[in-house]
Amino acid sequence: xxxxxxxxxDLIAARACQARAEGQFDPDFADAxxxxxxxxxxxxxxxxxxxxxxxxxxxxxxxxGAGNGQRRAIWAALLARAGLPVPGxxxx
Numbered sequence: 001x002x003x004x005x006x007x008x009x010d011l012i013a014a015r016a017c018q019a020r021a022e023g024q025f026d027p028d029f030a031d032a033x034x035x036x037x038x039x040x041x042x043x044x045x046x047x048x049x050x051x052x053x054x055x056x057x058x059x060x061x062x063x064x065g066a067g068n069g070q071r072r073a074i075w076a077a078l079l080a081r082a083g084l085p086v087p088g089x090x091x092x
Contacts, residue, residue: 008052009082011038016079016087025072025089033071035063036078054078 019025019034040052049056055063059074066074076090 008038008040009054009084011040011052012036012054012078012082013084016075016084019075020087020089025075025087027068027072027089029068033068033075036075049078049081054082 015034015036015038023029024031024034036053036055038052040050042051043049043057044051047057050060053060055074055078059078062070063074072090076086079086079090
């Protein structure tokens with residue numbers, strides 16, 4: 001039996017949908033905006049971004065020290081990079 005192939009953009013889309021549904025993208029969200037990591041930590045062949053979460057190396061490095069505003073901006077950038085819709089809460 002063949003193992004189904006999971007498209008990483010589907011993983012990040014599901015992660016974003018969950019975060020949005022829980023209000024984690026709202027500007028007044030009190031806790032830390034969650035990481036987009038989906039545990040598929042592999043850079044693209046051109047090393048432009050992670051194939052799992054679509055963040056660049058710079059965005060991955062910045063994440064732990066980033067405030068919620070910067071984290072929301074990273075989420076917006078990675079969703080656009082993945083070719084996914086950017087929720088209104090993340091649009092500048």
